[in-house]
Amino acid sequence: MKSTDAILHTRGESRYVDDLPQPEGLLHAAVFFSPIAHGRIQNFDVSRARQSEGVVAVLTAEDIPGENQIGPLIPDQELLAEEEVVYIGQPVALIVAQTAETARKAAGRIVLDVEEYPVITDPREAYQKGQIFGTPRTFQLGDVDAAWPHCEVVVEGHCEVGGQEHVYLETQRARAVPGEGRVIRVYSSTQSPYAVQKHVARVLGYPNHLIEVDVLRLGGGFGGKEDQATPWACLTALATWYTGHPVELVLTRQEDMLMTGKRHPYCSDFKIGVTREGKILAYEVRHYQNAGAAADLSPAILERTLFHSTNSYYIPNVRLFAVSCRTHLPPFTAFRGFGGPQGMFVMEAAIARVAEALGMPREEIQRKNLLQENDLFPYGQRVVDCRARRSWDVAMETYRFSAWKKRVEQFNRKHFHRKKGLAVMPICFGISFTATFLNQASALVHVYTDGSVSISTGGVEMGQGLRANITTIAARALGIRPERIKIESTNTTRIANMSPSAASATTVLNGNATLLAIRQIVSRLKSMIARELNLSDPDRVTIHDEKVWYRGSQTGWTWTQLVQTAYGKRINLSAQGFFATPGIYFDKQKEKGRPFAYHVYGTAILEVTLDCLRGIYTIDAVKIVHDLGRPLNRLIDLGQVEGGLAQGLGWMTVEELLFDEKGRNLSSALATYKPPDVYFMPDDLQVTFLENADEPIGPYGNKAVGEPPFMYGIGVFFALRQAMQAFRPRKDYEFKAPLTPERVLLELHREEVRQGCLRPATVESARQSD
Amino acid sequence: MAAPIHFWLNNEELRCNEPPGLSVLDYLRKRRRLVGTKEGCKEGDCGACTVLVGELQGRQVIYRPMTSCLMPLGELHGKHLVTIEGINRPELNPVQQAIVQEGATQCGFCTPGIVMSLMGYIMQKGQVVDARGIKRWLSGHLCRCTGYRSLKAVAGHLQTSVGDRPGIENLIRNRWLPEYFAHMPRRLARIAPPVHRDGKPENRLIIAGGTDIYVQRGEELPETDVFLFNLMPKPKGIRLSGKALHIGALTTFEELAAHAQVRRLIPRIREYMHLIASLQIRHRATVGGNIINASPIADIVILFLALDVRLVLQKGRQRRVLPLRQFYLGYKRMDQRPGEILVEVQIPRDVEGCRIHFEKVSKRRTLDIASVNSAICLRSNDDGTIESAAVAVGGVAPVPLFLEKTSRFLEGKSCRPETVLQAVEIAMTEISPISDVRGSADYKRLLTRQLIIAHFTTLFPDKMQVREFYEVH
Numbered sequence A: 001m002k003s004t005d006a007i008l009h010t011r012g013e014s015r016y017v018d019d020l021p022q023p024e025g026l027l028h029a030a031v032f033f034s035p036i037a038h039g040r041i042q043n044f045d046v047s048r049a050r051q052s053e054g055v056v057a058v059l060t061a062e063d064i065p066g067e068n069q070i071g072p073l074i075p076d077q078e079l080l081a082e083e084e085v086v087y088i089g090q091p092v093a094l095i096v097a098q099t100a101e102t103a104r105k106a107a108g109r110i111v112l113d114v115e116e117y118p119v120i121t122d123p124r125e126a127y128q129k130g131q132i133f134g135t136p137r138t139f140q141l142g143d144v145d146a147a148w149p150h151c152e153v154v155v156e157g158h159c160e161v162g163g164q165e166h167v168y169l170e171t172q173r174a175r176a177v178p179g180e181g182r183v184i185r186v187y188s189s190t191q192s193p194y195a196v197q198k199h200v201a202r203v204l205g206y207p208n209h210l211i212e213v214d215v216l217r218l219g220g221g222f223g224g225k226e227d228q229a230t231p232w233a234c235l236t237a238l239a240t241w242y243t244g245h246p247v248e249l250v251l252t253r254q255e256d257m258l259m260t261g262k263r264h265p266y267c268s269d270f271k272i273g274v275t276r277e278g279k280i281l282a283y284e285v286r287h288y289q290n291a292g293a294a295a296d297l298s299p300a301i302l303e304r305t306l307f308h309s310t311n312s313y314y315i316p317n318v319r320l321f322a323v324s325c326r327t328h329l330p331p332f333t334a335f336r337g338f339g340g341p342q343g344m345f346v347m348e349a350a351i352a353r354v355a356e357a358l359g360m361p362r363e364e365i366q367r368k369n370l371l372q373e374n375d376l377f378p379y380g381q382r383v384v385d386c387r388a389r390r391s392w393d394v395a396m397e398t399y400r401f402s403a404w405k406k407r408v409e410q411f412n413r414k415h416f417h418r419k420k421g422l423a424v425m426p427i428c429f430g431i432s433f434t435a436t437f438l439n440q441a442s443a444l445v446h447v448y449t450d451g452s453v454s455i456s457t458g459g460v461e462m463g464q465g466l467r468a469n470i471t472t473i474a475a476r477a478l479g480i481r482p483e484r485i486k487i488e489s490t491n492t493t494r495i496a497n498m499s500p501s502a503a504s505a506t507t508v509l510n511g512n513a514t515l516l517a518i519r520q521i522v523s524r525l526k527s528m529i530a531r532e533l534n535l536s537d538p539d540r541v542t543i544h545d546e547k548v549w550y551r552g553s554q555t556g557w558t559w560t561q562l563v564q565t566a567y568g569k570r571i572n573l574s575a576q577g578f579f580a581t582p583g584i585y586f587d588k589q590k591e592k593g594r595p596f597a598y599h600v601y602g603t604a605i606l607e608v609t610l611d612c613l614r615g616i617y618t619i620d621a622v623k624i625v626h627d628l629g630r631p632l633n634r635l636i637d638l639g640q641v642e643g644g645l646a647q648g649l650g651w652m653t654v655e656e657l658l659f660d661e662k663g664r665n666l667s668s669a670l671a672t673y674k675p676p677d678v679y680f681m682p683d684d685l686q687v688t689f690l691e692n693a694d695e696p697i698g699p700y701g702n703k704a705v706g707e708p709p710f711m712y713g714i715g716v717f718f719a720l721r722q723a724m725q726a727f728r729p730r731k732d733y734e735f736k737a738p739l740t741p742e743r744v745l746l747e748l749h750r751e752e753v754r755q756g757c758l759r760p761a762t763v764e765s766a767r768q769s770d
Numbered sequence B: 001m002a003a004p005i006h007f008w009l010n011n012e013e014l015r016c017n018e019p020p021g022l023s024v025l026d027y028l029r030k031r032r033r034l035v036g037t038k039e040g041c042k043e044g045d046c047g048a049c050t051v052l053v054g055e056l057q058g059r060q061v062i063y064r065p066m067t068s069c070l071m072p073l074g075e076l077h078g079k080h081l082v083t084i085e086g087i088n089r090p091e092l093n094p095v096q097q098a099i100v101q102e103g104a105t106q107c108g109f110c111t112p113g114i115v116m117s118l119m120g121y122i123m124q125k126g127q128v129v130d131a132r133g134i135k136r137w138l139s140g141h142l143c144r145c146t147g148y149r150s151l152k153a154v155a156g157h158l159q160t161s162v163g164d165r166p167g168i169e170n171l172i173r174n175r176w177l178p179e180y181f182a183h184m185p186r187r188l189a190r191i192a193p194p195v196h197r198d199g200k201p202e203n204r205l206i207i208a209g210g211t212d213i214y215v216q217r218g219e220e221l222p223e224t225d226v227f228l229f230n231l232m233p234k235p236k237g238i239r240l241s242g243k244a245l246h247i248g249a250l251t252t253f254e255e256l257a258a259h260a261q262v263r264r265l266i267p268r269i270r271e272y273m274h275l276i277a278s279l280q281i282r283h284r285a286t287v288g289g290n291i292i293n294a295s296p297i298a299d300i301v302i303l304f305l306a307l308d309v310r311l312v313l314q315k316g317r318q319r320r321v322l323p324l325r326q327f328y329l330g331y332k333r334m335d336q337r338p339g340e341i342l343v344e345v346q347i348p349r350d351v352e353g354c355r356i357h358f359e360k361v362s363k364r365r366t367l368d369i370a371s372v373n374s375a376i377c378l379r380s381n382d383d384g385t386i387e388s389a390a391v392a393v394g395g396v397a398p399v400p401l402f403l404e405k406t407s408r409f410l411e412g413k414s415c416r417p418e419t420v421l422q423a424v425e426i427a428m429t430e431i432s433p434i435s436d437v438r439g440s441a442d443y444k445r446l447l448t449r450q451l452i453i454a455h456f457t458t459l460f461p462d463k464m465q466v467r468e469f470y471e472v473h
């Protein structure tokens, strides 16, 4: 199916928040934010900004009529800072003016003096000082302590992974428009319209129903607009409330990069014990999550780190510890994978260390420990319908791994400073919101008398192809052409209390809700036609190809005829469907349960070439076998796999998020923060979908696809490590990601650098002897 | 009041009195509400704002993709600005079709810009559409959603549809491009050249390609009295005369790398150019801007330091020639007198016959600023003795650095690994890198060594191999 969105995109006719026609009297806002990471506000003077020409209002915490508190899990963030600032980029005031330029210029006239307090940027330091969110969590399986003595080899290690900037191409933005009475309508670029609605209402002290949130589409989200679209929407609504005008706020790229949260940096310690054959008996890990200055979604993300800490391996004795640490950085937030990748990285590092200790290929350890049917995950869920080994085997065979490996070894024998590395990366990712209550969705379907159909769901289109997927599902269920179906904007007046579009679950949840709504309408139509035609068995009526059939033969009725007749007979042509994922639960006391409806599996093989003289590398090939259930829209699913992979590869290599000890983001522009570009991605990128792998819960056998492929990218770290070892065989290369060209080169030449032989002092003497 | 800016926007003739320093992007989105062009960064790094700019050359209009966020409106005088709205026809064109068929758009925010670049690509005559070309024209576009595979696959479709007959006429004939494009040469020819105000340029802010100034001071430019250097007929062009190759300061990076004479002197310049900025930026960025901007890692500057180019600075009628190597005095401080404009760069012809090489290492291989870059220019005789040498390194000092002592040391030495290592030791005394977002000081030192080794192993593969440098230790 050709997606209508895609056509609009290529013509530049898709409308994002600030592309919509401008309402009369539209004002523009800019945010003044804290330039200091931690401290008490001493003197705060906005008078000069207020007096600037073209400025309509300067709003501060004092102007908030309701609560100055936001936050998805616990409301621990101030919308506008009042007494204390806790990170650089924290909003302190909102300037509303005739133009955005005027507003920004006026922001420069605000005076803010802050008494500076000590700044913490390191999660371990925060932990030691008791600065944590919630309580530390521990998942256990078997008995680790009892298992160590049985292990023939035990190794330990330390990992560090960096954060990641979302770089959704469309920065955060919102537009609020006053309605009748106290109503405010907010156009927001959010993955979570309900969160926006709730928070705007709270900030204004309104009931939810006075706030209407409408979302047409997002120019990318990736988790970054799950809860961090909320403040900007609240600020525009506040300004509209205050001025009575429509107000728009569009962050510049640099503002966005400075003010918003990103993927969490983690540091972790691991200990792993194996038999001489490489069977893993015990694994212990401690994760310190750098959560930033507010809870945001960090505790939930931490939980998913725990869920995925053993990736796709079965380990009988496990102790997983994780804690969310408060630092003075922007609150880190959701990003594709939601904490899972950080957990998996450490597991893969531990396996690398084991392989190196045993002198075995890494992939042998991986394969020996893959999950099998009926194994237990550390959180107590049983492994059902396991495709870990199957995707592994298909990958090995389809892509001829052993021959490939030989080619790589040959290459490495032939070349001195150019080395190749090859790594296998299996993944296992649980599908469902880990907060069980979020696994609900509703849909509203209208059939009009001309036979056209309008569908609203709680899902947000952000490029993941939700519109196309829902269209496909609905067209199939109604038996009509997709052209008849229009997917509406996501709107809180049509769908109430919606969950965010996240956790890869948007199509699963909203597709199922759509199906449930459609089934009601179809069933009414079938009963009607059975009555009309005196058919004894309404269940044998079917609608497909826009025609009505009975027991497999045509009745002569068409879809439009059917709909028109139904209307004439006063039959309800609208329905609301509600879906709640069955059979999932989690007991946080015991840290056991069945949190996931199912798991997605897959295996990737990655090849790199490293230039050890310069420290630069290319990713030559990535070949994937991915478990997708039955594809709904092949192109869309493929796009999700490839796009997720690209982000994963970037996270492990060139995307380096840097903060200094003062909490300043040093990489807050696209000139300094580098996501993959067209040359970075390998030309040889192949994806095979596992066939005959229907997932019964998904609509039409489809499995969620958004997040899991991100984690294939982790493999590139280990491919590079292998290439480094081919050049200078050593086992103590650090597990520090991203593995930038800088890190590679410094690691390869660690001794020279440590001995300081590149510093001029030692060179002086050398030159004198010259 | 300045004369209006007279140009064509899509199929519409305009005379507008907006500030000449306003960026084309702001003009389109804010003043005209043509919102198909997107803003993703306003610093030239994402390509979402890409438009085509058509310029009359002889009887043809040549279209180039440019980032509208870094382009002054005033420079459009006499030109044809094409936005996504201006290429749409009722049916999809081959680029649009291919993107839809490949699923090469997800959130869609990057897509209009990409469509513009690829349309620009198939509007160029005299080439064959292929996968390499597609990648090159995608080089300045960030897409966070697709992972690029599907975008690259557009090549296959374009090979079938457009194939070996790209060019505006053919596109119009196939109804892939609106017909009005056929009238553009005549229309542009009718526009009178820009009126130059008296006032001297020296009192105004000079904008050449704008690729640096808009990133640094974009906000102020609409209200600044700007001198749009590109509107001047001179100094453009490259010519050989006397002992030097004369390069007009307004020569863009792309023009530089495409020029036959330049390629004779610097045979691999196109390879180096691949590592510098993106196609859109290289269509705008000028040689003069690179030099005057005085960034310590300016790529062209580093190359030119090794070539010992001379600068011609001019103020009114006064001209002054000085070696580039003497131009930089400190961080962003230059031997430039008030009001002086750089008009020309002269590459000495005797670099012909020298071995020249340029190396650049950055975090991301393409469209990134160097952590360290380096250029070398060597003359050696048959027995392998170095007769003359010049090495420059960027990113390791407050200025783009010519390694004077290192270069001098190399002269007269024989070309052996030991020589190179000794040179590296001297280089270490000349550089003074600091730790920043482009890398730690240690890294930059290490890279300096590695790149010097790389120069020699690349230029003298028969005399030394990388291996030998590791065995010496």
Ligand SMILES: Cc1cc2nc3c(=O)[nH]c(=O)nc-3n(C[C@H](O)[C@H](O)[C@H](O)COP(=O)(O)OP(=O)(O)OC[C@H]3O[C@@H](n4cnc5c(N)ncnc54)[C@H](O)[C@@H]3O)c2cc1C
Pocket: B043, B044, B045, B070, B205, B206, B207, B208, B209, B210, B211, B212, B213, B214, B215, B229, B249, B250, B275, B276, B277, B278, B281, B284, B285, B286, B287, B288, B289, B290, B291, B292, B293, B297, B298, B299, B300, B340, B341, B342, B343, B367, B368, B369, B370
């Ligand atoms: C996305 C992006 C990527 C980039 N990548 C690279 C890269 O890889 N390598 C690199 O070296 N640079 C890079 N740059 C920087 C920039 O493109 C170059 O420095 C370019 O050469 C600047 O030229 P310009 O004509 O655009 O300068 P402008 O921005 O027009 O001017 C820069 C400064 O020089 C002055 N000036 C310009 N010309 C003259 C003149 N003839 N006489 C006197 N003063 C003058 C201006 O007043 C201004 O102060 C990049 C820039 C961007 C936006």
Ligand code: FES
Pocket: B038, B039, B040, B041, B042, B043, B044, B045, B046, B047, B048, B049, B050, B067, B068, B069, B070
């Ligand atoms: S807006 Fe990103 S390149 Fe212009």
Ligand code: FES
Pocket: A169, A219, A220, A463, B104, B105, B106, B107, B108, B109, B110, B111, B142, B143, B144, B145, B146
């Ligand atoms: S489709 Fe979203 S950035 Fe390219």
